[in-house]
Amino acid sequence: MKTISSKVVKKFVTKPPSLLSSTASLTSIASFNVSNKAFPSSLLDDFTKFCYQRDLPRAMQALELMHTHCIRADCITYSELIKCCLARRAIQHGKRIHVHLFSNGHVPKTFLINILINMYVKFGLLHDAQDVFDKMPDRNVVSWTTMISAYSAAKLNDKALEFLVLMLREGVRPNMFTYSSVLRACDGLFNLRQLHCCIIKIGLDSDVFVRSALIDVYSRWGELENALRVFDEMVTGDLVVWSSIIAGFAQNSDGDEALRLFKRMKRAGFLAQQTTLTSVLRACTGLALLELGRQVHVHVLKYDQDLILNNALLDMYCKCGSLEDANAVFVRMVEKDVISWSTMIAGLAQNGYSKEALKLFESMKVLGIKPNYVTIVGVLFACSHAGLVEEGLYYFHSMKELFGIDPGREHYGCMIDLLGRAGRLSEAVDLINEMECEPDAVTWRALLNACRVHRNVDVAIHAAKQILRLDPQDAGTYVLLSNIYANTQRWNDVAEVRRAMTNRGIKKEPGCSWIEVSKQIHAFILGDRSHPQIREINIQLNQLIYKLMGVGYVPDTNFVLQDLEGEQMQDSLRYHSEKLAIVFGLMSLPRGQTIRIRKNLRICGDCHLFTKLLAKMEQRIIVIRDPVRYHHFQDGLCSCGDFW
């Protein structure tokens, strides 16, 4: 009974199986203005018309009448109606259609059942979808793929993978739709490699959807080489494939490669849109490339309604140390979500504006925006940064009650910082002991940092050992530990640390600083003299050191427990990369312009003092971003308050 023949209609018109009340039909008939004679065929015509006009209420009325009279329309019309339900999120109507389609033991075409399954999936009613799926007689590749896609989207990865296996077992061949869906559910490299093999075997690896999914999953598992391999084998490519690979590198903190790929993409003639720009901004953020970020900002203006993109822009300005720009973006944003607020709060705090950060948090609460886990991290960081111990303790102890958020590692990390800065080291130790979650290397580093500031050797050794247990590749901590031992004449221990380093093949990472001058990035590496102006820079540096010594600068050579980065050869102290970068900035940037440096390692005490005094003497604002802290030097002071 797919299309109606006049015979069938006649039969039902005379004797309708009354599934619905007769009043409903009468009203409906009246509202359709249908004459009795023309009723059945014109009912179907009306139904079809209403479906294509997307007039859902009338189409549903017509449907109920058809149901009463056991009339069925064709599949395409029903699919239009279902689309209409989806667009309006009319779940109840969708369910009525379902009943109608299967009434009187009828089984619709596979095509139509698939659409129905998809409808339930889109409504988030996975059980109903599964139910329809289980009962259908002929499941084709679309039926299976719809279910797999639904489970992937719902993060029920096991289910998605299980369905792929079941599908293969039933002899249904997966297509590119199936693979691009199931790849999202890949929760291990083993699965991923197996799937990739299948994909190659059946020749689906040229499909752009499959390709971008592969790139995405490989980068999610940190296998950028493989992601790049999939990308470079590209014969067919589109913007999404480009965006996937750029996002892969941007998210794995390889901004350089992300930006290189972005340039390649533009050369290949692709125009970046929101998604790509978001990743490009993230790359700029990671590399602290303010000037490039500003250039990208120009392209962002075209999409000023895009929340995610604006959040990325906001973060870029915060992390590049330009709070003026960040604030301007924040104020002008048409829509803000909890991420926008969290970004701004953390950004203010990191750059030394803790009071403003806490004020912003208050206005956020007033506006009724619910803080999340990350927001509270920012708030605690702000407290820590401003030395607001009591406020910090208050938020920490009441976050569960006030915002329903359980304190996690990051919150403990902030609190250890906070207590450490305030000199309450033993409380910090207590805190780490009472953590519910296992402290990780970063948590122990917070404690080690507090020990460094307060010169507590015993706790420092303990913390360093914990860090190395959790992160055996952390060169800086080996060096620091070895220095602590050397300073306390524990030569056997020194030798043992050195041995461990050699055995594990740990090399000290050389200190490196970057500065952007007229769209060029200049890198200064400790001990590297390849910069074309290095001679001049060194001469200038020596003169500056001499001048600074006249105003009280004493090169600080007591940097055991101070130098976190292992750049501690005394001779090279004066040539630490940030000093070179700063001097180059002084030489190249016009007066009044802020000097912005990014470092790969933490700044040492000597460079910190040097920069403070230099900022005053030269009347410059100098911003140095190290891997964890931001230092705004101005007028002999630093925004970090000498705690870092």
Add this chain to the structure above:
DNA sequence: ATAGGGTTAG
């Protein structure tokens, strides 16, 4: 009829 890329954290 079924599919792919983006934002906040110590």
